[in-house]
Amino acid sequence: MADSKTLLASELSEAETMGDEATRLQQLLLQASKEFQQAQTRPESTQIQPQPGFCIKTNSSEGKVFINICHSPSIPPPADLTEDELLQMLEEDQAGFRIPMSLGEPHAELDAKGQGCTAYDVAVNSDFYRRMQNSDFLRELVVTIAREGLEDKYGLQLNPEWRMLKKRPFLGSISQQNIRSKQRPRIQELGSSCTPGSPRADVGPEKPHLNLWLEAPDLLLAEIDLPKLDGALGLSLEIGEDRLVMGGPQQPYHLDAHIPLRINSEASKAAFHRKRKQLLVAMPLLLVPS
Numbered sequence: 001m002a003d004s005k006t007l008l009a010s011e012l013s014e015a016e017t018m019g020d021e022a023t024r025l026q027q028l029l030l031q032a033s034k035e036f037q038q039a040q041t042r043p044e045s046t047q048i049q050p051q052p053g054f055c056i057k058t059n060s061s062e063g064k065v066f067i068n069i070c071h072s073p074s075i076p077p078p079a080d081l082t083e084d085e086l087l088q089m090l091e092e093d094q095a096g097f098r099i100p101m102s103l104g105e106p107h108a109e110l111d112a113k114g115q116g117c118t119a120y121d122v123a124v125n126s127d128f129y130r131r132m133q134n135s136d137f138l139r140e141l142v143v144t145i146a147r148e149g150l151e152d153k154y155g156l157q158l159n160p161e162w163r164m165l166k167k168r169p170f171l172g173s174i175s176q177q178n179i180r181s182k183q184r185p186r187i188q189e190l191g192s193s194c195t196p197g198s199p200r201a202d203v204g205p206e207k208p209h210l211n212l213w214l215e216a217p218d219l220l221l222a223e224i225d226l227p228k229l230d231g232a233l234g235l236s237l238e239i240g241e242d243r244l245v246m247g248g249p250q251q252p253y254h255l256d257a258h259i260p261l262r263i264n265s266e267a268s269k270a271a272f273h274r275k276r277k278q279l280l281v282a283m284p285l286l287l288v289p290s
Contacts, residue, residue, distance in 0.1 A: 047178055048074045050102070050123035052170040056143060058162040064117035065158060066109070067146060068170040071129035074179060076100045078128060079236070079249055083137055098238075098245075099124060099142060102177050103149050109172035119172045122146040205247060205254035212259070220261060222281040228252045232272035232279070239265040239283065246279065262286040 050070035058065050078099045104121035111117045124132070124142060132138040147158050165171075209225040224246060229235070236248040241262050247254035264284040271280050 046074060047176050048072045048102070048123070049176050050104075050121060050174055051126070052174055053129055055165045055168050055170050056162045057165060058147070058159045060118075060156055060158050062118070064111060064115070065156075066111070066117060066119040066165075066171040067143070067150070067162075068119060068121045068172075068174060069129075069142065069146065070121055070123040070170070070174055071126040072102075072123050073126045075102060075123055075125045077125040081249055083135065085249065086141075099128070099145055101142075101146060101149065102179050103146070103153050104175060104177050106154065107172060107175065111171070117171075120150055121170075121174050121177065122150070123177060205252055208246075208253045208255055210244075210255060210257055218285045218287055220259070220263065220283040220285055222279075222283065224253075224255060224279040224281070225277070226253055226272075226279055227277050229272070229277060231274065235272070235279070237270050237279070237281070239263055239268045239281075241265065241286070244281070244283075259283075 050072045053069045053071050056067050056069065058067070102123040104123070106118050106120055109117055109119045132142055143162060144160075147160070147162075150156055151158055211223040211225075213221055215221045222244065229252070234248050235246065235251060238245040242259050244257045244259055244263075245255065262285060264286050267284045269282045272278075273280055
């Protein structure tokens with residue numbers, strides 16, 4: 001591993017006017033590199049037992065398919081938007097709203113007639129599930145996203161037409177699932193507070209400029225230019241093993257970038273630099289064993 005004291009040394013030495021901000025930023029990035037080693041000993045997944053919700057029936061070329069929509073408080077909820085706000089977001093940017101869900105493995109079952117079929121368990125956040133029970137729109141949205149997620153994960157072609165079973169909340173048995181115990185990096189703010197800018201025009205979010213570079217073999221750094229923002233309030237950042245997603249409700253920017261490297265998302269750190277109006281992200285890498 002490269003000497004962590006050299007991280008961003010050249011960039012920080014040039015920014016003499018940053019003063020304490022430079023020191024805080026350097027400490028933040030050094031901490032990200034340090035915590036990379038600690039993260040290796042933490043469990044990357046947590047086992048949960050989803051609770052039954054409702055079951056839908058559809059089919060594929062191989063026969064009947066049942067999807068058990070379940071829930072668990074261990075799964076993070078989606079952004080808290082009204083249906084009108086969600087509709088507007090979906091119209092402007094299909095990728096701007098995500099519902100965290102856990103897609104279980106297929107399991108062979110018997111239907112009510114004793115015929116063979118395949119069932120899948122899909123779990124969402126429990127509070128969101130209770131909200132979904134009172135909304136046909138959210139239920140349709142969850143089923144659509146679950147169906148598309150199963151198609152992508154298992155290479156299926158499911159019939160988009162489905163019906164909900166009236167007397168069976170689930171088919172077969174609901175197995176435990178392993179979910180990632182990763183947390184979103186908290187965005188720290190560097191610099192003094194300032195008054196929020198004037199209201200933005202009602203337009204769709206734009207894609208900000210992203211600059212990526214390898215500071216060391218095991219550390220990827222990113223700068224995201226956000227000239228319209230004065231702080232990180234309301235800004236969300238999700239980092240997966242090969243993906244960086246930034247945005248949030250009513251934000252003027254949305255970024256969904258594929259990263260061709262394996263990122264240790266749990267050890268990643270982010271800071272919003274008020275003076276430069278940039279989001280700075282330090283992402284330790286998961287090195288492939290030689």
